Amino acid sequence: MPPSALVDAHHFEAMGTNCSFFGVGLSRGRLLEGEFWVRRMGARLTRFSPDSELSRFNASAGRWIDISAELEALLRESLRAFETSAGLVNVAVLPSMAAIGYTRPLSFGRPPATEARVGPLPALPDALSVRPGAARLEPGAGIDLGGIAKGWMADRLLESLGPNALANLGGDLSAGGIGPAGTGWPVGLAGVTVLLRDQGAATSSVRRRQWGEHHHLIDPRTGLPARTGLEEVSVVAASGVEAEVVAKAALLVGRELAPVYCATHALAWWLSP
């Protein structure tokens, strides 16, 4: 590897956010293939379109429904995230999102004021069952894959982009290989550059997608927007999806316990009260 190999970059907007690919020696065709895959997956996994695979799954609560291999993998990843975060990361937040009025993209305007009346979320394994090629939601339950989908997709993109590449989907990123200079991929984390090699990074925050007294990050213990004394957490972990799960769990666990949680689950972390 030369001291600083030329980096191929590709930027586009998808899933309501900015996406970027970086790689060394990547062909234009491979970059475009990656973009098309992100767009296809985004269309299938959005909860804002009634025709998406996720919306059809949410609408079929109470019965088994055939699902794609990608949605099955994501649902299994969500169950794993619930388990490893001791229930703090729970994708069954759709009823809470509806209760606080977050039923359409915020780019369409501020959600209407609501009197949120929800309770704690059900344990995900009680609400969601997955078997090969099919899944079932309990009546009344609903899924929003949120950042888990972006972290998972960033990890999958590395498999198609090549061994020395980086995928960033709206701040959820996965970096594979030794980077352009052989020392790792230089990535900004809380204003500091860190070098990532076969690692992922993610940020969880209540500062974005905020309106009135509400924001989008639901605390599964209350079913309401989280108030934990932390407003933003950035994390480096072994993969993009793991970083997403740890960042969200650290923010939810609160200001006092987050340093200990991150010390045992993250490779680097930034906590902002």
Place this chain on the structure above:
Amino acid sequence: MRTVFLKLGATVLTVATTLLSALYVTSHLKNPAAPLQPSVLSASGASTVSAPGGSLTLGPSVQPSNVQPVTSTYAS
């Protein structure tokens, strides 16, 4: 008569063994400062870097750099 002596002897032997064991244990207390065998590397290799709005903690597998980042993690 012989049976009684045998029972008595066994009882005395049991009590004596118990007392001597207790005496040995109390005079050989575990040293809490004793080193682990084999010795274990310290698990804390983390360093803290000042960052705007909070503190950034880096584990041993993540190195800071002065080069310009190609991208960043952020909330979206």
